[in-house]
Amino acid sequence: MRRIISHTYFLAIIACLLWSTAFAGIKIGLEYTTPLQFAGIRFFLAGVFILPLTKKLSLVWDAIKKYPLKILRISVFQTIILYSLFYWGVSKVPGAIAAIIIGSQPLFAALVAHFMQKNDSLSFKKLITISMGILGIVLIAYHKAWGSTGNIDQFWGIIILIFANISSGIGNVFVSRLKGVVSPVVLSSWQMGFGGFVIFIFSLFIEPFNGFIHPLPYFLSLGWLSFLSATAFTIWFFLLQRPEVLVSDLNIWKFIIPIFGAILSWLIIPGEKPELIPILGMLIIGTSLIFYGLINRKKQKS
Template identity: 75%
Template sequence: MRHFFSHTYILAIIACLLWSTAFAGIKIGLEYTTPLQFAGIRFFIAGLMIIPLVKDRKQLITSLKKYPLKVLRVSIYQTIVLYSLFYWGVSMVPGAIAAIIIGSQPLFAALVSNAMQKNDRLSLKKLATISLGILGIILIAYHKGWESNDGVDQLWGIAILIFANIASGIGNVYVARLKGIISPVALNSMQMSFGGMVVFIISLFIEPFAGFSHPLPYFLSLGWLSFISAAAFTIWFLLLQRPGVLVSDLNIWKFIIPIFGAILSWIIIPGESPELIPIVGMIIIGTSLILYGLVNKRSR
Protein backbone atom coordinates (compact mmCIF):
# COMPACT_ATOMS: atom_id res chain seq x y z
CA MET A 1 0.00 0.00 0.00
CA ARG A 2 2.83 2.37 0.85
CA HIS A 3 4.46 1.65 -2.52
CA PHE A 4 1.14 2.37 -4.26
CA PHE A 5 0.84 5.85 -2.73
CA SER A 6 4.46 6.63 -3.55
CA HIS A 7 3.96 5.99 -7.28
CA THR A 8 4.57 9.09 -9.39
CA TYR A 9 1.19 9.03 -11.15
CA ILE A 10 -0.73 8.46 -7.90
CA LEU A 11 1.03 11.38 -6.20
CA ALA A 12 0.41 13.55 -9.29
CA ILE A 13 -3.31 12.74 -9.11
CA ILE A 14 -3.39 13.55 -5.37
CA ALA A 15 -1.73 16.93 -6.02
CA CYS A 16 -4.18 17.73 -8.83
CA LEU A 17 -7.11 16.69 -6.64
CA LEU A 18 -5.94 19.10 -3.94
CA TRP A 19 -5.56 21.91 -6.49
CA SER A 20 -9.06 21.26 -7.85
CA THR A 21 -10.58 22.12 -4.45
CA ALA A 22 -9.03 25.59 -4.47
CA PHE A 23 -11.67 27.28 -6.62
CA ALA A 24 -14.36 27.22 -3.92
CA GLY A 25 -11.92 28.47 -1.28
CA ILE A 26 -10.77 31.35 -3.50
CA LYS A 27 -14.37 32.33 -4.23
CA ILE A 28 -15.17 32.49 -0.51
CA GLY A 29 -12.02 34.38 0.42
CA LEU A 30 -12.38 37.02 -2.31
CA GLU A 31 -15.73 38.05 -0.84
CA TYR A 32 -13.78 39.72 1.97
CA THR A 33 -10.47 40.88 0.50
CA THR A 34 -8.58 41.75 -2.69
CA PRO A 35 -6.97 39.14 -5.01
CA LEU A 36 -3.25 39.86 -4.60
CA GLN A 37 -3.46 40.42 -0.85
CA PHE A 38 -5.34 37.15 -0.47
CA ALA A 39 -2.83 35.30 -2.68
CA GLY A 40 0.19 36.86 -0.94
CA ILE A 41 -0.95 35.92 2.56
CA ARG A 42 -1.97 32.46 1.36
CA PHE A 43 1.43 31.58 -0.09
CA PHE A 44 3.41 33.18 2.72
CA ILE A 45 1.55 31.06 5.28
CA ALA A 46 1.90 27.97 3.05
CA GLY A 47 5.67 28.42 2.96
CA LEU A 48 5.81 28.63 6.75
CA MET A 49 3.65 25.50 7.05
CA ILE A 50 6.25 23.48 5.14
CA ILE A 51 9.19 24.37 7.41
CA PRO A 52 8.40 21.63 9.98
CA LEU A 53 8.62 19.08 7.13
CA VAL A 54 12.22 20.04 6.33
CA LYS A 55 14.38 17.29 7.84
CA ASP A 56 17.47 19.46 8.26
CA ARG A 57 16.50 23.03 9.16
CA LYS A 58 20.09 24.15 8.65
CA GLN A 59 19.63 23.28 4.98
CA LEU A 60 17.30 26.27 4.61
CA ILE A 61 20.07 28.68 5.59
CA THR A 62 22.75 26.70 3.74
CA SER A 63 20.72 26.62 0.51
CA LEU A 64 20.00 30.34 0.70
CA LYS A 65 23.72 31.10 1.18
CA LYS A 66 24.94 28.73 -1.56
CA TYR A 67 22.15 29.10 -4.15
CA PRO A 68 20.35 32.43 -3.54
CA LEU A 69 19.83 33.15 -7.23
CA LYS A 70 18.47 29.65 -7.94
CA VAL A 71 15.93 29.92 -5.10
CA LEU A 72 15.02 33.45 -6.18
CA ARG A 73 14.53 32.35 -9.79
CA VAL A 74 12.11 29.57 -8.79
CA SER A 75 10.21 31.95 -6.49
CA ILE A 76 9.89 34.57 -9.22
CA TYR A 77 8.40 32.18 -11.78
CA GLN A 78 6.50 29.73 -9.53
CA THR A 79 4.83 32.22 -7.18
CA ILE A 80 5.44 35.92 -7.84
CA VAL A 81 4.96 36.13 -11.62
CA LEU A 82 2.63 33.15 -11.99
CA TYR A 83 0.05 34.12 -9.38
CA SER A 84 0.25 37.89 -9.91
CA LEU A 85 -0.52 37.35 -13.60
CA PHE A 86 -3.08 34.63 -12.79
CA TYR A 87 -5.24 36.80 -10.54
CA TRP A 88 -4.81 39.84 -12.79
CA GLY A 89 -5.75 37.97 -15.95
CA VAL A 90 -8.77 36.23 -14.44
CA SER A 91 -10.18 39.62 -13.44
CA MET A 92 -10.11 40.81 -17.08
CA VAL A 93 -11.73 37.97 -19.02
CA PRO A 94 -14.95 35.92 -18.78
CA GLY A 95 -14.73 32.74 -16.73
CA ALA A 96 -15.11 30.44 -19.75
CA ILE A 97 -12.19 32.03 -21.59
CA ALA A 98 -10.03 32.00 -18.44
CA ALA A 99 -10.78 28.30 -17.94
CA ILE A 100 -9.62 27.50 -21.48
CA ILE A 101 -6.36 29.43 -21.14
CA ILE A 102 -5.56 28.10 -17.67
CA GLY A 103 -6.55 24.58 -18.73
CA SER A 104 -3.99 24.75 -21.53
CA GLN A 105 -1.14 25.00 -19.02
CA PRO A 106 0.15 21.44 -19.72
CA LEU A 107 0.64 22.36 -23.38
CA PHE A 108 2.68 25.44 -22.50
CA ALA A 109 4.66 23.45 -19.93
CA ALA A 110 5.48 20.85 -22.59
CA LEU A 111 6.42 23.53 -25.14
CA VAL A 112 8.62 25.39 -22.64
CA SER A 113 10.29 22.16 -21.51
CA ASN A 114 10.83 21.21 -25.16
CA ALA A 115 12.63 24.52 -25.70
CA MET A 116 14.68 24.47 -22.48
CA GLN A 117 15.38 20.78 -21.84
CA LYS A 118 17.41 18.66 -24.26
CA ASN A 119 16.00 15.43 -22.81
CA ASP A 120 12.34 16.46 -23.04
CA ARG A 121 11.60 16.82 -26.74
CA LEU A 122 7.96 16.99 -27.78
CA SER A 123 6.98 14.58 -30.55
CA LEU A 124 4.08 15.16 -32.94
CA LYS A 125 2.15 12.30 -31.29
CA LYS A 126 2.54 13.86 -27.85
CA LEU A 127 1.48 17.24 -29.22
CA ALA A 128 -1.60 15.61 -30.78
CA THR A 129 -2.66 13.98 -27.49
CA ILE A 130 -2.15 17.25 -25.58
CA SER A 131 -4.23 19.10 -28.18
CA LEU A 132 -6.98 16.50 -27.72
CA GLY A 133 -7.02 17.25 -23.99
CA ILE A 134 -7.30 20.98 -24.67
CA LEU A 135 -10.23 20.24 -27.00
CA GLY A 136 -12.02 18.59 -24.08
CA ILE A 137 -11.47 21.64 -21.89
CA ILE A 138 -12.69 23.95 -24.67
CA LEU A 139 -15.85 21.86 -24.99
CA ILE A 140 -16.56 22.09 -21.25
CA ALA A 141 -15.83 25.83 -21.11
CA TYR A 142 -17.83 26.61 -24.25
CA HIS A 143 -20.83 24.81 -22.81
CA LYS A 144 -20.87 27.28 -19.92
CA GLY A 145 -21.35 30.13 -22.36
CA TRP A 146 -19.28 33.04 -23.64
CA GLU A 147 -19.86 36.42 -22.01
CA SER A 148 -19.56 39.68 -23.89
CA ASN A 149 -16.91 42.09 -22.65
CA ASP A 150 -14.66 44.81 -23.94
CA GLY A 151 -12.55 43.29 -26.72
CA VAL A 152 -9.30 45.04 -25.82
CA ASP A 153 -9.54 44.01 -22.16
CA GLN A 154 -10.20 40.42 -23.20
CA LEU A 155 -7.17 40.36 -25.46
CA TRP A 156 -4.98 41.75 -22.68
CA GLY A 157 -6.43 39.27 -20.19
CA ILE A 158 -5.80 36.32 -22.51
CA ALA A 159 -2.23 37.49 -23.13
CA ILE A 160 -1.62 37.85 -19.38
CA LEU A 161 -2.92 34.33 -18.67
CA ILE A 162 -0.75 32.92 -21.46
CA PHE A 163 2.29 34.56 -19.87
CA ALA A 164 1.21 33.05 -16.53
CA ASN A 165 1.19 29.60 -18.15
CA ILE A 166 4.63 30.23 -19.64
CA ALA A 167 5.93 31.37 -16.23
CA SER A 168 4.61 28.15 -14.69
CA GLY A 169 6.37 26.06 -17.35
CA ILE A 170 9.67 27.90 -16.86
CA GLY A 171 9.37 27.50 -13.09
CA ASN A 172 8.81 23.75 -13.48
CA VAL A 173 11.97 23.44 -15.59
CA TYR A 174 14.07 25.34 -13.02
CA VAL A 175 12.75 23.11 -10.22
CA ALA A 176 13.60 20.01 -12.27
CA ARG A 177 17.14 21.32 -12.82
CA LEU A 178 17.72 21.43 -9.06
CA LYS A 179 17.53 17.66 -8.67
CA GLY A 180 20.04 16.58 -6.04
CA ILE A 181 21.08 20.18 -5.34
CA ILE A 182 18.34 21.52 -3.03
CA SER A 183 15.78 19.46 -1.16
CA PRO A 184 12.39 19.94 -2.89
CA VAL A 185 10.69 20.47 0.49
CA ALA A 186 13.20 23.13 1.54
CA LEU A 187 13.05 24.74 -1.90
CA ASN A 188 9.26 24.93 -1.84
CA SER A 189 9.22 26.42 1.66
CA MET A 190 11.71 29.15 0.74
CA GLN A 191 10.29 30.08 -2.65
CA MET A 192 6.67 30.10 -1.49
CA SER A 193 7.10 32.16 1.69
CA PHE A 194 9.35 34.68 -0.08
CA GLY A 195 7.07 34.83 -3.14
CA GLY A 196 3.96 35.27 -1.00
CA MET A 197 5.59 38.14 0.90
CA VAL A 198 6.56 39.89 -2.35
CA VAL A 199 3.06 39.46 -3.85
CA PHE A 200 1.53 40.94 -0.68
CA ILE A 201 3.90 43.92 -0.78
CA ILE A 202 3.04 44.49 -4.46
CA SER A 203 -0.66 44.41 -3.58
CA LEU A 204 -0.23 47.31 -1.14
CA PHE A 205 0.75 49.56 -4.05
CA ILE A 206 -2.04 48.58 -6.47
CA GLU A 207 -4.93 47.48 -4.24
CA PRO A 208 -6.67 49.13 -1.26
CA PHE A 209 -5.55 47.50 1.96
CA ALA A 210 -8.40 45.26 3.14
CA GLY A 211 -7.10 44.78 6.68
CA PHE A 212 -7.26 41.57 8.69
CA SER A 213 -10.62 41.91 10.42
CA HIS A 214 -12.64 39.28 8.57
CA PRO A 215 -15.33 36.73 9.50
CA LEU A 216 -14.64 33.05 10.14
CA PRO A 217 -15.33 31.85 6.53
CA TYR A 218 -12.40 33.98 5.31
CA PHE A 219 -9.95 32.39 7.75
CA LEU A 220 -11.29 28.89 7.03
CA SER A 221 -10.76 29.40 3.30
CA LEU A 222 -7.33 30.95 3.91
CA GLY A 223 -6.30 28.00 6.08
CA TRP A 224 -7.50 25.43 3.55
CA LEU A 225 -5.88 27.20 0.59
CA SER A 226 -2.60 27.55 2.48
CA PHE A 227 -2.66 23.83 3.24
CA ILE A 228 -3.41 23.05 -0.42
CA SER A 229 -0.47 25.16 -1.57
CA ALA A 230 1.88 23.62 0.98
CA ALA A 231 0.86 20.01 0.30
CA ALA A 232 0.28 20.07 -3.48
CA PHE A 233 3.37 22.10 -4.39
CA THR A 234 5.59 20.03 -2.10
CA ILE A 235 4.33 16.85 -3.79
CA TRP A 236 4.83 18.45 -7.21
CA PHE A 237 8.38 19.60 -6.41
CA LEU A 238 9.24 16.12 -5.14
CA LEU A 239 7.95 14.60 -8.37
CA LEU A 240 9.74 17.14 -10.59
CA GLN A 241 13.04 16.20 -8.96
CA ARG A 242 12.56 12.43 -9.23
CA PRO A 243 15.01 10.70 -11.57
CA GLY A 244 13.50 10.02 -14.97
CA VAL A 245 10.47 12.29 -14.50
CA LEU A 246 10.05 14.73 -17.41
CA VAL A 247 8.35 18.11 -16.98
CA SER A 248 6.04 17.60 -19.97
CA ASP A 249 5.01 14.10 -18.84
CA LEU A 250 4.18 15.24 -15.30
CA ASN A 251 2.25 18.36 -16.31
CA ILE A 252 -0.10 16.36 -18.53
CA TRP A 253 -1.86 15.23 -15.34
CA LYS A 254 -3.03 18.80 -14.73
CA PHE A 255 -5.67 18.13 -17.37
CA ILE A 256 -7.63 16.22 -14.72
CA ILE A 257 -8.01 19.28 -12.46
CA PRO A 258 -11.12 20.50 -14.38
CA ILE A 259 -12.59 16.98 -14.05
CA PHE A 260 -12.08 16.84 -10.29
CA GLY A 261 -13.31 20.43 -9.96
CA ALA A 262 -16.54 19.67 -11.80
CA ILE A 263 -17.21 16.50 -9.78
CA LEU A 264 -16.61 18.34 -6.50
CA SER A 265 -18.94 21.13 -7.65
CA TRP A 266 -21.68 18.60 -8.33
CA ILE A 267 -21.22 17.16 -4.85
CA ILE A 268 -20.72 20.36 -2.82
CA ILE A 269 -22.47 23.26 -4.57
CA PRO A 270 -26.31 23.31 -4.42
CA GLY A 271 -27.96 23.35 -7.84
CA GLU A 272 -24.96 21.88 -9.64
CA SER A 273 -25.61 18.61 -11.48
CA PRO A 274 -23.92 16.54 -14.22
CA GLU A 275 -24.68 17.51 -17.83
CA LEU A 276 -24.05 15.63 -21.06
CA ILE A 277 -21.60 17.99 -22.80
CA PRO A 278 -19.27 18.43 -19.78
CA ILE A 279 -19.24 14.65 -19.32
CA VAL A 280 -18.29 14.21 -22.99
CA GLY A 281 -15.51 16.76 -22.49
CA MET A 282 -14.22 14.84 -19.48
CA ILE A 283 -14.19 11.61 -21.49
CA ILE A 284 -12.12 13.37 -24.18
CA ILE A 285 -9.66 14.61 -21.54
CA GLY A 286 -9.43 11.14 -20.01
CA THR A 287 -8.82 9.65 -23.45
CA SER A 288 -6.01 12.13 -24.10
CA LEU A 289 -4.34 11.11 -20.82
CA ILE A 290 -4.50 7.43 -21.73
CA LEU A 291 -3.17 8.05 -25.24
CA TYR A 292 -0.37 10.25 -23.90
CA GLY A 293 0.65 7.48 -21.51
CA LEU A 294 0.71 4.93 -24.34
CA VAL A 295 2.71 7.22 -26.63
CA ASN A 296 5.16 8.00 -23.83
CA LYS A 297 5.60 4.29 -23.00
CA ARG A 298 6.32 3.34 -26.62
CA SER A 299 8.80 6.19 -27.07
CA ARG A 300 11.06 4.84 -24.29
Protein backbone atom coordinates in the same frame (compact mmCIF):
# COMPACT_ATOMS: atom_id res chain seq x y z
CA MET B 1 11.38 0.71 -12.48
CA ARG B 2 7.68 0.14 -13.21
CA ARG B 3 6.94 0.39 -9.46
CA ILE B 4 8.72 3.76 -9.23
CA ILE B 5 6.75 5.08 -12.22
CA SER B 6 3.44 3.92 -10.68
CA HIS B 7 4.40 5.65 -7.42
CA THR B 8 5.20 8.82 -9.36
CA TYR B 9 1.83 8.77 -11.11
CA PHE B 10 0.00 8.17 -7.81
CA LEU B 11 1.70 11.15 -6.13
CA ALA B 12 1.10 13.32 -9.22
CA ILE B 13 -2.63 12.52 -9.09
CA ILE B 14 -2.76 13.38 -5.35
CA ALA B 15 -1.09 16.75 -5.99
CA CYS B 16 -3.44 17.54 -8.89
CA LEU B 17 -6.53 16.59 -6.88
CA LEU B 18 -5.40 18.97 -4.13
CA TRP B 19 -4.85 21.77 -6.69
CA SER B 20 -8.30 21.14 -8.17
CA THR B 21 -9.91 22.25 -4.89
CA ALA B 22 -8.21 25.65 -5.07
CA PHE B 23 -10.62 27.29 -7.52
CA ALA B 24 -13.67 27.02 -5.26
CA GLY B 25 -11.59 28.11 -2.25
CA ILE B 26 -10.25 31.16 -4.08
CA LYS B 27 -13.68 32.28 -5.26
CA ILE B 28 -14.95 32.06 -1.65
CA GLY B 29 -12.00 34.03 -0.27
CA LEU B 30 -12.21 36.71 -2.96
CA GLU B 31 -15.66 37.65 -1.71
CA TYR B 32 -13.95 39.28 1.29
CA THR B 33 -10.61 40.61 0.03
CA THR B 34 -8.57 41.59 -3.05
CA PRO B 35 -6.78 39.07 -5.33
CA LEU B 36 -3.11 39.89 -4.67
CA GLN B 37 -3.48 40.33 -0.91
CA PHE B 38 -5.24 36.99 -0.69
CA ALA B 39 -2.56 35.29 -2.81
CA GLY B 40 0.31 36.86 -0.87
CA ILE B 41 -0.99 35.80 2.54
CA ARG B 42 -1.84 32.31 1.28
CA PHE B 43 1.61 31.54 -0.09
CA PHE B 44 3.51 33.18 2.74
CA LEU B 45 1.61 30.96 5.20
CA ALA B 46 2.16 27.90 2.98
CA GLY B 47 5.93 28.54 3.01
CA VAL B 48 5.88 28.86 6.81
CA PHE B 49 3.86 25.63 7.16
CA ILE B 50 6.59 23.67 5.36
CA LEU B 51 9.49 24.98 7.48
CA PRO B 52 9.12 22.34 10.24
CA LEU B 53 9.42 19.60 7.60
CA THR B 54 12.94 20.76 6.68
CA LYS B 55 14.13 19.23 10.01
CA LYS B 56 17.07 21.65 10.18
CA LEU B 57 16.54 25.36 9.59
CA SER B 58 20.24 25.56 8.70
CA LEU B 59 19.41 23.71 5.45
CA VAL B 60 17.09 26.55 4.46
CA TRP B 61 19.76 29.20 4.95
CA ASP B 62 22.47 27.05 3.33
CA ALA B 63 20.34 26.67 0.19
CA ILE B 64 19.76 30.39 -0.25
CA LYS B 65 23.47 31.11 0.37
CA LYS B 66 24.64 28.58 -2.22
CA TYR B 67 21.98 29.08 -4.92
CA PRO B 68 20.39 32.53 -4.42
CA LEU B 69 19.73 33.31 -8.10
CA LYS B 70 18.37 29.85 -8.93
CA ILE B 71 15.95 29.89 -6.01
CA LEU B 72 15.01 33.52 -6.75
CA ARG B 73 14.04 32.81 -10.36
CA ILE B 74 11.93 29.82 -9.26
CA SER B 75 10.16 32.11 -6.78
CA VAL B 76 9.61 34.69 -9.52
CA PHE B 77 8.13 32.31 -12.11
CA GLN B 78 6.55 29.65 -9.88
CA THR B 79 4.93 31.97 -7.33
CA ILE B 80 5.19 35.73 -7.93
CA ILE B 81 4.29 35.92 -11.64
CA LEU B 82 2.25 32.71 -11.78
CA TYR B 83 -0.04 33.42 -8.85
CA SER B 84 -0.34 37.16 -9.33
CA LEU B 85 -1.72 36.41 -12.81
CA PHE B 86 -3.63 33.39 -11.55
CA TYR B 87 -5.57 35.26 -8.86
CA TRP B 88 -6.13 38.22 -11.16
CA GLY B 89 -7.53 35.93 -13.85
CA VAL B 90 -9.67 33.89 -11.44
CA SER B 91 -11.25 37.12 -10.16
CA LYS B 92 -12.57 37.76 -13.70
CA VAL B 93 -13.99 34.36 -14.69
CA PRO B 94 -16.20 31.70 -13.06
CA GLY B 95 -14.34 29.15 -10.91
CA ALA B 96 -15.21 26.25 -13.23
CA ILE B 97 -13.86 28.08 -16.28
CA ALA B 98 -10.68 29.10 -14.45
CA ALA B 99 -10.12 25.43 -13.58
CA ILE B 100 -10.55 24.41 -17.20
CA ILE B 101 -8.21 27.09 -18.62
CA ILE B 102 -5.52 26.31 -16.04
CA GLY B 103 -5.91 22.72 -17.20
CA SER B 104 -4.05 23.72 -20.36
CA GLN B 105 -0.81 23.94 -18.34
CA PRO B 106 0.47 20.60 -19.70
CA LEU B 107 0.64 22.01 -23.23
CA PHE B 108 2.64 25.04 -22.15
CA ALA B 109 4.86 22.95 -19.87
CA ALA B 110 5.58 20.55 -22.74
CA LEU B 111 6.29 23.37 -25.21
CA VAL B 112 8.54 25.22 -22.75
CA ALA B 113 10.39 22.00 -21.90
CA HIS B 114 10.81 21.26 -25.62
CA PHE B 115 12.74 24.52 -26.08
CA MET B 116 14.53 24.67 -22.70
CA GLN B 117 15.38 21.00 -22.00
CA LYS B 118 17.53 18.97 -24.38
CA ASN B 119 16.18 15.61 -23.13
CA ASP B 120 12.49 16.54 -23.23
CA SER B 121 11.55 17.09 -26.85
CA LEU B 122 7.99 16.56 -28.07
CA SER B 123 7.22 13.51 -30.16
CA PHE B 124 4.50 13.70 -32.80
CA LYS B 125 2.23 11.36 -30.80
CA LYS B 126 2.63 13.46 -27.65
CA LEU B 127 1.90 16.63 -29.57
CA ILE B 128 -1.30 15.16 -31.03
CA THR B 129 -2.43 13.88 -27.62
CA ILE B 130 -1.79 17.19 -25.85
CA SER B 131 -3.43 19.09 -28.68
CA MET B 132 -6.49 16.91 -28.22
CA GLY B 133 -6.67 17.94 -24.57
CA ILE B 134 -6.29 21.58 -25.50
CA LEU B 135 -9.11 21.20 -28.03
CA GLY B 136 -11.42 20.35 -25.15
CA ILE B 137 -10.28 23.44 -23.25
CA VAL B 138 -10.68 25.71 -26.30
CA LEU B 139 -14.19 24.35 -26.83
CA ILE B 140 -15.16 25.28 -23.29
CA ALA B 141 -13.42 28.66 -23.42
CA TYR B 142 -15.15 29.57 -26.68
CA HIS B 143 -18.52 28.56 -25.29
CA LYS B 144 -18.14 30.58 -22.06
CA ALA B 145 -16.05 33.59 -23.08
CA TRP B 146 -15.86 34.25 -26.80
CA GLY B 147 -19.37 32.89 -27.21
CA SER B 148 -20.76 35.48 -24.76
CA THR B 149 -21.51 38.82 -26.35
CA GLY B 150 -20.10 41.85 -24.55
CA ASN B 151 -18.25 39.79 -21.93
CA ILE B 152 -14.81 41.31 -22.52
CA ASP B 153 -13.87 40.91 -18.85
CA GLN B 154 -14.01 37.13 -19.10
CA PHE B 155 -12.01 37.26 -22.34
CA TRP B 156 -9.15 39.12 -20.63
CA GLY B 157 -9.41 36.80 -17.63
CA ILE B 158 -8.73 33.85 -19.92
CA ILE B 159 -5.76 35.63 -21.57
CA ILE B 160 -4.29 36.38 -18.13
CA LEU B 161 -4.65 32.72 -17.11
CA ILE B 162 -2.86 31.62 -20.30
CA PHE B 163 0.14 33.80 -19.37
CA ALA B 164 0.02 32.23 -15.91
CA ASN B 165 0.33 28.83 -17.61
CA ILE B 166 3.44 29.96 -19.48
CA SER B 167 5.05 31.14 -16.24
CA SER B 168 4.25 27.79 -14.62
CA GLY B 169 5.92 25.90 -17.48
CA ILE B 170 9.12 27.97 -17.16
CA GLY B 171 9.12 27.50 -13.37
CA ASN B 172 8.79 23.72 -13.75
CA VAL B 173 11.87 23.59 -15.97
CA PHE B 174 13.92 25.61 -13.46
CA VAL B 175 12.84 23.26 -10.65
CA SER B 176 13.81 20.17 -12.66
CA ARG B 177 17.30 21.64 -13.19
CA LEU B 178 17.93 21.49 -9.43
CA LYS B 179 17.59 17.70 -9.26
CA GLY B 180 19.69 16.40 -6.36
CA VAL B 181 20.95 19.90 -5.56
CA VAL B 182 18.32 21.45 -3.27
CA SER B 183 15.82 19.52 -1.14
CA PRO B 184 12.28 19.76 -2.59
CA VAL B 185 10.96 20.69 0.87
CA VAL B 186 13.50 23.52 1.27
CA LEU B 187 12.91 24.74 -2.27
CA SER B 188 9.13 24.67 -1.87
CA SER B 189 9.31 26.57 1.43
CA TRP B 190 11.57 29.28 0.00
CA GLN B 191 9.71 29.85 -3.25
CA MET B 192 6.29 30.09 -1.60
CA GLY B 193 7.29 32.01 1.53
CA PHE B 194 9.39 34.59 -0.29
CA GLY B 195 7.05 34.76 -3.28
CA GLY B 196 3.99 35.26 -1.06
CA PHE B 197 5.73 38.02 0.88
CA VAL B 198 6.63 39.88 -2.34
CA ILE B 199 3.09 39.54 -3.73
CA PHE B 200 1.59 40.92 -0.50
CA ILE B 201 3.96 43.91 -0.37
CA PHE B 202 3.26 44.64 -4.04
CA SER B 203 -0.48 44.46 -3.41
CA LEU B 204 -0.29 47.29 -0.88
CA PHE B 205 0.70 49.69 -3.68
CA ILE B 206 -2.08 48.77 -6.13
CA GLU B 207 -4.96 47.43 -3.99
CA PRO B 208 -6.81 48.92 -1.02
CA PHE B 209 -5.75 47.25 2.22
CA ASN B 210 -8.74 45.45 3.75
CA GLY B 211 -7.16 44.54 7.08
CA PHE B 212 -7.18 41.09 8.64
CA ILE B 213 -10.65 41.01 10.18
CA HIS B 214 -12.89 38.85 8.01
CA PRO B 215 -15.72 36.32 8.55
CA LEU B 216 -15.09 32.61 9.17
CA PRO B 217 -15.46 31.45 5.50
CA TYR B 218 -12.46 33.63 4.57
CA PHE B 219 -10.20 32.00 7.15
CA LEU B 220 -11.43 28.52 6.30
CA SER B 221 -10.62 29.05 2.62
CA LEU B 222 -7.26 30.67 3.48
CA GLY B 223 -6.30 27.81 5.80
CA TRP B 224 -7.22 25.12 3.27
CA LEU B 225 -5.51 26.91 0.37
CA SER B 226 -2.30 27.36 2.40
CA PHE B 227 -2.31 23.69 3.40
CA LEU B 228 -2.93 22.38 -0.11
CA SER B 229 -0.22 24.64 -1.54
CA ALA B 230 2.33 23.44 1.02
CA THR B 231 1.44 19.79 0.37
CA ALA B 232 0.96 19.84 -3.42
CA PHE B 233 4.04 21.93 -4.24
CA THR B 234 6.29 19.80 -2.03
CA ILE B 235 5.03 16.63 -3.75
CA TRP B 236 5.42 18.22 -7.20
CA PHE B 237 8.97 19.50 -6.57
CA PHE B 238 9.90 16.07 -5.22
CA LEU B 239 8.63 14.43 -8.42
CA LEU B 240 10.26 17.01 -10.73
CA GLN B 241 13.62 16.25 -9.15
CA ARG B 242 13.39 12.50 -9.76
CA PRO B 243 15.97 11.46 -12.40
CA GLU B 244 13.47 9.44 -14.45
CA VAL B 245 10.82 12.19 -14.57
CA LEU B 246 10.43 14.51 -17.57
CA VAL B 247 8.69 17.88 -17.19
CA SER B 248 6.29 17.24 -20.09
CA ASP B 249 5.35 13.72 -18.90
CA LEU B 250 4.64 14.81 -15.33
CA ASN B 251 2.61 17.87 -16.30
CA ILE B 252 0.20 15.84 -18.42
CA TRP B 253 -1.46 14.79 -15.16
CA LYS B 254 -2.56 18.40 -14.68
CA PHE B 255 -5.35 17.62 -17.14
CA ILE B 256 -7.05 16.16 -14.04
CA ILE B 257 -7.28 19.62 -12.48
CA PRO B 258 -9.91 21.19 -14.77
CA ILE B 259 -12.22 18.21 -14.51
CA PHE B 260 -12.35 18.02 -10.72
CA GLY B 261 -11.90 21.78 -10.29
CA ALA B 262 -14.96 22.50 -12.42
CA ILE B 263 -17.06 19.84 -10.68
CA LEU B 264 -16.21 21.22 -7.22
CA SER B 265 -16.98 24.76 -8.36
CA TRP B 266 -20.38 23.64 -9.65
CA LEU B 267 -21.09 21.93 -6.32
CA ILE B 268 -19.81 24.63 -3.95
CA ILE B 269 -20.07 28.06 -5.59
CA PRO B 270 -23.60 29.53 -5.80
CA GLY B 271 -24.72 30.41 -9.34
CA GLU B 272 -22.31 28.04 -11.12
CA LYS B 273 -23.86 25.02 -12.84
CA PRO B 274 -22.78 22.43 -15.43
CA GLU B 275 -23.56 22.92 -19.11
CA LEU B 276 -23.44 20.56 -22.07
CA ILE B 277 -20.44 22.10 -23.90
CA PRO B 278 -18.12 22.22 -20.84
CA ILE B 279 -18.99 18.59 -20.04
CA LEU B 280 -18.17 17.60 -23.64
CA GLY B 281 -14.84 19.43 -23.34
CA MET B 282 -14.03 17.56 -20.14
CA LEU B 283 -14.69 14.22 -21.84
CA ILE B 284 -12.22 15.18 -24.59
CA ILE B 285 -9.64 16.17 -21.96
CA GLY B 286 -10.11 12.88 -20.10
CA THR B 287 -9.71 10.88 -23.31
CA SER B 288 -6.46 12.70 -24.15
CA LEU B 289 -5.09 11.82 -20.70
CA ILE B 290 -5.85 8.12 -21.26
CA PHE B 291 -4.16 8.18 -24.67
CA TYR B 292 -1.08 9.88 -23.22
CA GLY B 293 -0.82 7.20 -20.54
CA LEU B 294 -0.98 4.47 -23.20
CA ILE B 295 1.79 6.16 -25.22
CA ASN B 296 4.04 6.31 -22.13
CA ARG B 297 3.34 2.66 -21.25
CA LYS B 298 4.37 1.53 -24.73
CA LYS B 299 7.54 3.62 -24.49
CA GLN B 300 8.44 2.07 -21.12
CA LYS B 301 7.98 -1.49 -22.47
CA SER B 302 10.13 -0.87 -25.56
